[in-house]
Amino acid sequence: SRVVKLAVIPGDGIGPEVVAEAEKVLDAVVADSGVTFEKTRFSLGAGRFLETGDTLTDEDLDAIRAHDAILLGAVGGQPGDPRLKDANIERGLLLKLRFELDHYVNLRPSKLYPGAPGPLADPGEIDFVVVREGTEGPYVGNGGAIRKGTPHEVANETSVNTAFGVERVVRYAFALAEKRRKRLTLVHKTNVLVHAGAIWKRVVDEVAREHPDVAVDYLHVDAATIFLVTHPSRFDVIVTDNLFGDILTDLAGAVTGGIGLAASGNINPDGAFPSMFEPVHGSAPDIAGQQKADPTAAILSVALLLDHLGLGAQAARVQRAVEEDIASREGTRTTEQTGAAIIARLQA
Ligand code: NAD
Numbered sequence: 001s002r003v004v005k006l007a008v009i010p011g012d013g014i015g016p017e018v019v020a021e022a023e024k025v026l027d028a029v030v031a032d033s034g035v036t037f038e039k040t041r042f043s044l045g046a047g048r049f050l051e052t053g054d055t056l057t058d059e060d061l062d063a064i065r066a067h068d069a070i071l072l073g074a075v076g077g078q079p080g081d082p083r084l085k086d087a088n089i090e091r092g093l094l095l096k097l098r099f100e101l102d103h104y105v106n107l108r109p110s111k112l113y114p115g116a117p118g119p120l121a122d123p124g125e126i127d128f129v130v131v132r133e134g135t136e137g138p139y140v141g142n143g144g145a146i147r148k149g150t151p152h153e154v155a156n157e158t159s160v161n162t163a164f165g166v167e168r169v170v171r172y173a174f175a176l177a178e179k180r181r182k183r184l185t186l187v188h189k190t191n192v193l194v195h196a197g198a199i200w201k202r203v204v205d206e207v208a209r210e211h212p213d214v215a216v217d218y219l220h221v222d223a224a225t226i227f228l229v230t231h232p233s234r235f236d237v238i239v240t241d242n243l244f245g246d247i248l249t250d251l252a253g254a255v256t257g258g259i260g261l262a263a264s265g266n267i268n269p270d271g272a273f274p275s276m277f278e279p280v281h282g283s284a285p286d287i288a289g290q291q292k293a294d295p296t297a298a299i300l301s302v303a304l305l306l307d308h309l310g311l312g313a314q315a316a317r318v319q320r321a322v323e324e325d326i327a328s329r330e331g332t333r334t335t336e337q338t339g340a341a342i343i344a345r346l347q348a
């Protein structure tokens with residue numbers, strides 16, 4: 001029978017709380033599937049750094065790389081914690097994993113499920129996927145500062161956009177659009193970021209010629225935020241730069257019922273490295289340790305994980321159980337209660 005080696009990184013704050021529920025759902029849905037998940041738990045994050053001074057050692061990275069997939073909760077301490085100033089958990093751990101494991105597709109689906117507490121009065125159908133570039137853009141750490149702390153300080157953060165990097169994620173987005181409603185929107189800021197904008201626009205135009213049945217349009221990122229609120233049903237696949245994708249997907253989470261429902265996959269489509277599945281949200285220090293976090297985003301990330309591993313039937317069961325639960329939610333529940341309610345649907 002098939003064995004899947006899964007690295008589990010619960011992380012900080014609400015990470016361990018939501019991952020606990022996600023793991024229970026995973027265990028329940030694969031129980032009778034003939035697939036065994038061999039899990040290795042990695043203690044990484046701000047907590048580990050404060051104890052040992054390590055963010056992600058070479059040994060950690062090698063060990064994680066030897067797995068088939070990764071499930072991550074969230075990492076990062078309280079924003080502004082002076083003890084974490086130089087630790088850079090976000091760069092040294094989360095982004096390091098995304099870069100080293102070549103997660104060039106950051107897949108972030110947004111769907112307004114019946115019963116979800118969306119903030120829009122008349123949203124229509126919301127069902128789109130943001131294909132966020134995951135290994136380039138302003139995230140690469142290509143920057144520096146001089147004359148720090150003086151009135152003449154200069155700080156640069158240079159966005160890196162390569163033809164190779166843009167083309168591979170754009171191709172992925174077109175292939176996804178072909179399988180969906182065949183609409184693709186490029187979001188950028190070509191009116192200001194002329195060099196980066198030009199390469200994205202050119203590559204999209206070129207790849208579009210190979211997909212004559214996909215309707216392609218373009219929006220500047222500022223206008224895209226308008227339409228995400230006023231007319232979100234116009235979107236099917238959005239392809240965009242790493243930073244724009246980060247910002248748009250928190251907004252997308254908010255318009256589809258809250259960040260507690262937003263799942264993501266950091267995908268290495270070539271399969272050379274393990275892909276990593278995680279909620280879009282962070283460690284939420286404001287509600288950590290109180291059983292207040294919604295584990296749904298982590299649980300839907302398990303559905304993305306199962307799908308990625310070719311376990312489509314199990315993924316669909318998780319998806320259905322979550323949708324049924326969302327449709328019938330009332331009152332406040334603890335993190336564990338929500339997990340248990342979803343598992344009950346799964347087993348019904
Ligand atoms: P956040 O996503 O952690 O929290 C933003 C708001 O959303 C908070 O009010 C929080 O309580 C709420 N929220 C988040 N997840 C929720 C859930 N599952 N259920 C209910 N409410 C939820 O963003 P932040 O406050 O900007 O960041 C906190 C820390 O997390 C920072 O250190 C940041 O760098 C890190 N972070 C990590 C990841 C990740 O690991 N992938 C993602 C984003 C932020």
Ligand code: IPM
Nearest residue numbers: 076090091094095246280282
């Ligand atoms: C996310 C987070 C990360 C990002 C941070 C914590 C590095 O906000 O996963 O959306 O910006 O990608």
Ligand code: MN
Nearest residue numbers: 246247250280
């Ligand atoms: Mn983010």
